[in-house]
Amino acid sequence: MLGERIRDAGLKVTEPRLAVMRALESRPHADADTVFGAVRGELPGTSIQAVYGVLAALATAGLLRKIEPAGSPARYELRTGDNHHHVVCSGCGALEDVDCVVGHAPCLIPSADSGFSIHTAEVTFWGLCPACQASQDSH
Amino acid sequence: MLGERIRDAGLKVTEPRLAVMRALESRPHADADTVFGAVRGELPGTSIQAVYGVLAALATAGLLRKIEPAGSPARYELRTGDNHHHVVCSGCGALEDVDCVVGHAPCLIPSADSGFSIHTAEVTFWGLCPACQASQDSH
DNA sequence: GCACTTGTTTTGAGTGATTCAAAACAACCA
DNA sequence: TGGTTGTTTTGAATCACTCAAAACAAGTGC
Numbered sequence: 001m002l003g004e005r006i007r008d009a010g011l012k013v014t015e016p017r018l019a020v021m022r023a024l025e026s027r028p029h030a031d032a033d034t035v036f037g038a039v040r041g042e043l044p045g046t047s048i049q050a051v052y053g054v055l056a057a058l059a060t061a062g063l064l065r066k067i068e069p070a071g072s073p074a075r076y077e078l079r080t081g082d083n084h085h086h087v088v089c090s091g092c093g094a095l096e097d098v099d100c101v102v103g104h105a106p107c108l109i110p111s112a113d114s115g116f117s118i119h120t121a122e123v124t125f126w127g128l129c130p131a132c133q134a135s136q137d138s139h
Numbered sequence: 140m141l142g143e144r145i146r147d148a149g150l151k152v153t154e155p156r157l158a159v160m161r162a163l164e165s166r167p168h169a170d171a172d173t174v175f176g177a178v179r180g181e182l183p184g185t186s187i188q189a190v191y192g193v194l195a196a197l198a199t200a201g202l203l204r205k206i207e208p209a210g211s212p213a214r215y216e217l218r219t220g221d222n223h224h225h226v227v228c229s230g231c232g233a234l235e236d237v238d239c240v241v242g243h244a245p246c247l248i249p250s251a252d253s254g255f256s257i258h259t260a261e262v263t264f265w266g267l268c269p270a271c272q273a274s275q276d277s278h
Numbered sequence: 279g280c281a282c283t284t285g286t287t288t289t290g291a292g293t294g295a296t297t298c299a300a301a302a303c304a305a306c307c308a
Numbered sequence: 309t310g311g312t313t314g315t316t317t318t319g320a321a322t323c324a325c326t327c328a329a330a331a332c333a334a335g336t337g338c
Contacts, residue, residue: 012305012314032295050316052296057315068209073295087255096253114235116226118266127257151285151334171324189287191325196286212324 009061019043020054024064024078029095031073069095069124085123091132098125148200158182159193163203163217168234170212208234208263224262230271237264 002021003013011017016039023038024030030038036051055076058064067075067086072093085098128136141160142152150156155178162177163169169177175190194215197203206214206225211232224237267275 014305014315016316045317047317049297049318053316066209070205070207070213074209087253087257089255090258096255098252113237113264113266114226115269116228116235116264116266117272118226118264119229120265122263122265124261124263125252125255125257126259126261127252127255130254133256153286153334155287184288186288188289188326192287 005063006058006061009058009063011057011061015043016046016050017054017058019046020051020058021063021078024076028077028079028097029067029075031075033073035076067095069093083120085125087125087127089129089132090126091128091136094129094131096129098123144202145197145200148197148202150196150200154182155185155189156193156197158185159190159197160202160217163215167216167218167236168206168214170214172212174215206234208232222260224264226264226266228268228271229265230267230275233268233270235268237262 002018006013006017006021019039019042020035022042023035027034027038032048032051032055035055036046036048039046039051055064055066059066059076062080064076064078065080067077069075069086069088072088075095077097079097087096087098088094141157145152145156145160158178158181159174161181162174166173166177171187171190171194174194175185175187178185178190194203194205198205198215201219203215203217204219206216208214208225208227211227214234216236218236226235226237227233
């Protein structure tokens with residue numbers, strides 16, 4: 001099934017690609033290094049460059065989405081195509097999904113676009129996760 | 140006047156700091172390297188580390204805002220405190236201001252916050268700037 | 279005005295995340 | 309089963325930025 005999705009996207013089905021997708025299934029929002037660790041577990045000998053290559057290929061194919069929050073390495077998720085948003089913890093970098101607020105994008109149409117033809121709107125919330133709130137209170 | 144703003148923020152007024160602010164006045168959304176180039180023009184001998192230090196100090200003091208769009212070096216702007224947003228050109232990285240859409244943030248309150256205490260909402264639009272649209276059409 | 283304290287900048291080096299390139303390799307088609 | 313084309317490995321490099329110690333200078337109080 002993962003294999004089909006990869007093939008349907010016009011890509012060759014390889015072990016590293018399957019391993020990366022499997023890693024992201026159980027680790028949403030993992031960064032490249034975390035994915036690398038997971039992949040290396042079941043497929044030793046895989047290089048970090050291969051992981052970057054796979055992530056880039058799958059992202060281009062639309063099978064995964066790359067998230068690049070300020071101040072932390074890029075994160076990857078399999079949930080694509082529904083333009084949901086994210087909350088990032090400014091304390092520890094924890095990242096969670098946030099479903100689009102008002103149902104659908106009133107906020108996704110800028111008033112003046114400076115002549116740009118806009119294709120995406122990205123919303124990121126910043127805050128403190130429960131754990132970081134707790135450690136801040138006791139301080 | 141720039142000096143006063145710096146002093147009022149509790150910082151010492153120095154030439155590098157004045158030069159950085161002047162550079163950003165005429166170059167909104169410049170990156171560190173661009174600022175460095177401008178500063179070096181009027182104050183040779185300034186180091187790039189000083190520029191990074193100044194930018195960090197002024198950002199912490201609230202005198203400037205750091206913008207970190209995916210895929211390009213951090214950009215800096217003097218326009219702070221009004222939580223406006225940005226459009227980024229996915230072709231060339233050009234960046235422009237976008238005033239907040241619906242007047243005030245309906246989109247800035249997520250439906251479910253996963254227990255995070257949110258302090259900021261950031262909206263980034265991605266699209267093609269007029270120049271990149273043109274070069275794409277003729278292609 | 280002058281010394282002093284504290285915050286800044288310089289100088290020099292290092293790091294993390296990611297990318298580039300060439301050669302070895304393996305999917306998939308015929 | 310062979311050939312072609314896309315992938316991965318191996319090895320190296322780059323970019324943007326940070327760290328640390330020493331030299332220096334703003335701004336305070338005398």
